[in-house]
Amino acid sequence: MVDKPPVTSLPIHALLTPLRDAFKCQNQVILEAPTGAGKSTALPLDMLDWSEIKGKILMLEPRRVAARNVAHFIAKQRGCELGTEVGYRVKGDSKVSQQTRLEIVTEGVLTRMIQHDPELSGIDMVIFDEIHERHLTTDLGLALALEIQTSFREDLKILAMSATLSGLPLSDVMPDAKLLKSEGRSFPVEHSYSAVNNQSHWLEHMAKVIIASLNEHATGSLLAFLPGQGEINRLHGILNARLDSSAYMICPLYGSLSAKAQDQAIAPAPEGIRKVVLSTNVAESSLTIDGITQVIDSGYKRQARFNPKTGVTRLSLKRISQASAAQRAGRAGRLMAGFCTRLWSQEEHGRLTQADEPEILHTDLLSMVLDGAFWGVKSLAELPMLTPPSVANEQVSWQLLQTMAMVNDARLITPHGRAAHMLGCNPRLAHMLLMAKQVASDNSDVNFAALACILAGTLESRIRSRQGADISRYLTEALQGESQKQIRNWVNTLELSALGRVDLNQVARQASRDEIAILLAYAYPDRIAKARGVTGYQLANGSGVELLAEDTLSGSSWLVVADFQETAGRSQGKVYLAAELDPQLFTAELEPLVTSLEHGGWDDVKGRFFAEKQQKVGQILLSQTPIKNIDQDLIKQAIEEQIRLKGLSLMNFNEACQQLQYRVSLARQYCPEYDWPALDNETLLDTLADWLRPYLDQVRSLAQLQQLDCYTLLLNLLPWDLQQKLDSLLPKKWPLATGSNVTIEYDDLGRALLSVRLQEALGMQQSPLLAQGKLVVTMELLSPAHRPLALTADLASFWQGPYEHVKKEMKGRYPRHLWPDDPANTQPTKFTKKKTLSSQ
Structure with a gap:
């Protein structure tokens, strides 16, 4: 069953009086109680005798198998038949009556009870067990219970219980709650690591480790954690062929298993038989399986992650967190000293995440959003959620509800939506x-x-x-x-x-x-x-x-x-x-x-625009019919779509346009006090309708599109005063003392490059400064044959050091040109040494 030792021996017993006193003063309590403390059993069992609780106690268990077994255990301790004083209610199964005072509920049952009776009439206490598991229904149930307590039922008592508060923001939504901590109760567990060499054969490796562990430890049953039903069934087949059925009983345990099969996995093994339980993470917490002294942990879980782009959930094999690994290992020490073997290395264990992500960050939120709409909110952010939901997942859910006419454009629930919610x-x-x-x-x-x-x-x-x-x-x-x-x-x-x-x-x-x-x-x-x-x-x-x-x-x-x-x-x-x-x-x-729409596109072969009437189901094309009299706006939309698809290079987007982009980008970086527009590719593609569409009236072919003067179109996005300011701050050319006007090249690394023959840079004490002295020009010094000699943004340092090496190498190659010993103080020249000297 759920907990074999007598409840009086459990650590939670020491907290029963402080907890009762706390609820006499306030209506919110947070209880941290590690594995084995007895919070799921001894605590609600004791509460049934609290005279101040006149109404019903609801306790939320995240998992169905745990909910049923907790209820069974407490009913047995009370000496009552299940469904009388103590009962449970899970999806598709319930045992409750008018006499039920303690009801264990799960799988969104609490949420539906709240939605149908926002005052929770006749209920005095709501307990949230194992809240650290961060199931979606638990997060929503807590949020709605807190809303009720604030709006309708100030007297409603809320107890949030967790094995650990690490990384759990309960104090954010329950800032005034009394915090109590209980010791855990577990026996020592000896840990070992047995990493698999080939991950593709980890299941075979796990079978060998299980058999070796059973042989090494001659007593006690074994609990193996696997990611899902498929792996459990495959491992069951492997072990079934290798273990003696007269000595070992192999029991699967997962959520979709029948109640009878689940009970068999949890119950004590028959006399003389050792049990091997193959379980998903349903056995991580709230559930003690009788006789377990050994745990073999695969270290895997199967995580469902919703993809808002496709509207479907992707299943993937993931490593568990350190917190989950600790919970699993603790199963071996619930009743006596035990052993845990982890199928990964100790080094890898240190790299595992500290705790699991809440479901609300990666799960399909459709049902949750409908719950929110039924409650009357237009965003889940209006509820006191422990963790904000995924924005993309929530947006997709609202859109689908609108498509199905369950909410209107203002996100108000419709009669159709109310009827849908009632179906559950x-x-x-x-x-x-x-x-x-x-x-x-x-x-x-x-x-x-x-x-x-x-x-x-x-x-x-x-x-x-x-x-x-x-x-x-x-x-x-x-x-x-x-x-x-x-x-x-x-x-x-x-x-x-x-x-x-x-x-x-x-x-x-x-x-x-x-x-x-x-x-x-x-x-x-x-x-x-x-x-x-x-x-x-x-x-x-x-x-x-x-x-x-x-x-x-x-x-x-x-x-x-x-x-x-x-x-x-x-x-x-x-x-x-x-x-x-x-x-x-x-x-x-x-x-x-079926939707009908006019679609414009581009014929790559002919380089021309075409338009057609399409009938589609979603993105699937059913039929298409050419349109003869084409609307000019449709043409423009098609051109813009093609440019977004293939990029700005489809137009006459030349080097001059790119240089203007670089200059404006640097101006925004170094001189933000001026109102510079953004001219980067992403912005230009997003704003095609603003700067390009007015010039597309006569464009119907690719050749006509490429005749547009893109540089002028972009330059016109800057008012006249900013054009002048840009030329002043980040000029296109730089005048040299020799009379040359050299082009400055700007690049995507944020540099301004000045390529000049070394002889024309003589006499320059330092590299030029742009953008009010904030940007140093990078000098590319060239040989007389215009080949690169050096690249520097610190001309003064170059003259004092690297220049000597350049001079020695180049003087013999270009003897007719000037290579002075004091370049920083030498008159620059465009000519050979002879012509320079004759002109002086």
Whole structure:
């Protein structure tokens, strides 16, 4: 179970009275209690006897398996049946009643309770356990609870509990909270390191380390941490072939596993059997697995990172943090002294990050943003969040909600958005369900809406067989187990029985290809896909995906992709679930997804502009028709688009233009007191409409574009007084004492270069100064044949040192030219030595 030792022996026991006293004075407490302190069990167990708590206690656990087992343990300690005084509520499963006083909740359940009852009627205490894990739902739940406490319920008590406060900004959102610290309770854990030589074979190496550890330590069970279900299943197969099943029991443990299988992994091993638990990070905290004395840590986790450009989550294998490694190792010392082997080097351990990133920085925020809109905010920044969310991810989420008409342009939630939120599923699926009900009502076809419920259940199912990407193969499978319960809930919530008799099994068997495609297109309009190449597809959002060549859907011209994932190192995402799509639907049920627009472009072969009317689904082109009478603005837009694509070099953007850019850039750097415009390439490309478009009235070809005088266009961006000031501060030429007027070359390194024959620089005491003396000119001294001899920005030092070496080398090569012993005080000349002397 969750905690074997009696609660009176736990370190948290010493804090029960101080904690109770703290809540008599204030309603916010932060509790730091390391692994083994008993904060998840002994503390809420004791609170049930606090006379001052009249209402219900809610405790948020980040993980479902921990929530169920914490509730089981506390109920057993109270001697009550689970679901009476003590209960739990997780997504798809609950055991609560009118008598429940302590309710363990998770997976956004708390957030929904708050949204449906902003006063949290009848609830006195909200406990946030393991808040250091920084799950998205935990961060949002805490923010909403703090909002409630500020606005409606000053008497509401909030307890934030964490194994560590390192890097956790709780004091920022709870500045007045009382801080209490508890000792941990764990036995010594002996650490060792066993780095794998070849990372591609780390799973095989892990199997060998596990077997060696079991042989070395003859008692106790073993807990192995792996990044995901796939690795667990592969390692299970390796160990199953090498371990004696009469002596060892191999138990997987991950979130989508059935409750029965999870209980088996957590329960004590049978007499005479040693248990090997293969777990994801669900076993990192809140959960004590009976009999564990050994931990083998792969050091990996599978991190989901949302890509706002493609609207999909990329899974990648990442190293865990030092904090996570400490939590994992601590599992070996919960009940007695233990051993931990880490499959990386001690040196690498020191390079691991201190703590994991909060989910809010890299996760899909669509559901969270809909929660925010339902609460009444127009930005998540309006809530007391522990960490600000990713700006790009939040922006994408608001845009998608607007596309689905769940919020309006002002980010106010619509009736459609409220109805979607009430369904309690991903907003995409909620949109599909509501659209399906509307179509079913209009057409008196209840089966269409029922099919939407089955598809939603299929997509939300945590357990699915492997039958390829065709989603139609999984519909009857979804009508079993946990997903069936959820499907029937949606049928009831949508009141489909009012439209007719619902036979889900018949609906699943008779579902047509077109119906499935239409429904999925409601949820994933950005993932309509057109074939390109052999197995590749272009999505409407512009990204690419691919099917396995042997998949039954391979060869389909069009798809709607319901589930795909990007993987690090791959240019295209892999399709996991999809449906074949008939493009004829774009002229029928899916016509609202088609947009018509006029597009102007450039024909590279002919070097001329063209225009056409296009019909598109997202970024996928359906059809194109030439436009005869072309609007001049369309031409200008196309020219600008082409310049942005190919760069300013497409025009007559010559060296003079570049020199002007460099000069203005230096003027902005050294003389910012003048109002210099920005003339860098990026700014010019961003402002083409301002400085170039007025001169494009007669331009229809590349040849005409290249006839434009770009230098004059750029120079005109500077008022007359700034042009004069620029010539004064950073001139184009520099007069020499010989009468020569030498060009100054400016470059992208911020230098001003003056290339001059050495004899003409004689008598110059130092390098010229520009920009009010702030920029030293770099002198490139040339031979009489105009070949470089030296490059210096300190002419005085050159005359005193390196010049001697140059003089010795050049005097014999150019004997007719002047190489004086005192160059700084010698009259400069443009001529040979003989002609110079004769003219003096």
